[in-house]
Every structure is written in structure tokens, then in C-alpha cells.
Amino acid sequence: MLASRVFSLVGRRSISTSLCLRAHGHAGVVKAEDYTLPAYVDRRDVPLPEVAFVRDLSAQQQALKEKEKASWSALSVDEKVELYRIKFNETYAEMNKGTNEWKTILGGVFFFLGFTGIILIWQKHFMYGPIPHTFSEDWLSAQTKRMLDMRVNPVEGISAQWDFDKNEWKK
């Protein structure tokens, strides 16, 4: 009783709403959005997608679909291919085909690594000062001899690489 009285209050508005929907021709149901419907997909592990690829057939394609209902030996090769293309987008061969994308990617990688080198050139030219005098050839040779005389790192380091009998680096 109480529920029907509530309905009479609310009912007018809900009835007029559903009438508006009916005017759009959908019997009180909201039109389903495309993304809510089963979708076609080209995937190796989905051999038979949920829907055919072509959803809205042209007149020509509809005629072909009618012909498909009869004996299939009456279909020409081109018609069979057309039926295939209605149902599927890419063949497995087309799906699996590789691309040349790696060339662009690798070329881009090398280009930007080269750009890093250009940054180094800029830095050396505009930013770094002169290197310390302790890196000159004379200084380095004197420094090396002093290290060897002191037997610096004799186990596995620099003195281990020098042959003290022959006075040369070990081969």
C-alpha cells in the first residue's frame, strides 16, 4: 500500500523519463557504447575473435553473405578471400610479420649517444681549464719510477707488473 503511494509520487516522473527514452527508439534501455560490446582483436593466441572484423556490410558484401549460405564450391577464390577479409583483419602471416622499427630505434640511440659526445666537446672547449702539470709526460715517467722504487702495490698492482731484473713492463 505504502509502496504504491510512493510510486504514484515518483511514478509520474519515471514514466515520462521512459517515454523520452522510447522516443529515441530503445525501449527504456540506454544504447550500448562501442567499448562495452565484444571487440575484434588481431592476436596470435585468439584464432577466432568474438566478432567479425567488418560490422556493417555493404550491399555487395551482404549479397556475398547470402551466396555463402549456398554451396561453397560455387564461390570463386576471390569471393572466398573477400569472405575471409570480412571476418578477419590480418592473416597470421601479416600479424607475425616483423617490422624495420629496430633500425629507427638503434639509429636514434646512436644519434643521441653521439650528441653526448658533442656535449663533451663543448665542455672541453668552453668549460674545463688546463689540465694539471702533473699529467705531463715527464712528470708521469718520474712519478712512475718513484712508485716502482717504493714498491707500491707489489702483490697485484703496479710493482707486480714491472720486471725489476729486465727493467721493463712484464709481458
Place this chain on the structure above:
Amino acid sequence: ARGIQHTAVRQAHRKHEPTFHDKYGTTVLLGGVAMFSAVWSYVLTQLKIEWGFSPIGRITPSEWKE
């Protein structure tokens, strides 16, 4: 909507237009490698950057005591 678009494109769909990678991929790759080797060969040899290489096998020791 998608079905109509694909119906219209049906005939062209077979040909699969060459992509950017098909047209320019090799050029981009070779150009990138060339630019890289040019820049870095310059940086490593001509630029006089102190890389701090080991003296082992490179430096001939000379007398330091005065």
C-alpha cells in the same frame, strides 16, 4: 562506425603502405652510427681530454731523484 570506415578502406587495406621505418630506417641507422663514430673518435683521440689511463705498459719510467 569502425565497420563503415573499414568497409571504405577495404580495397586499400591489402597493400599495407610502407611505414616510416621501411622508408627511412636504414638511413637513420647508418646516419646515427656514422655520426656516433665521427664524434667519439674525435673525442677520444683529438680533444686532449685526460682519461687517466694506467701507466702500466704505457709510461717509461725516468729518473726522479735530483
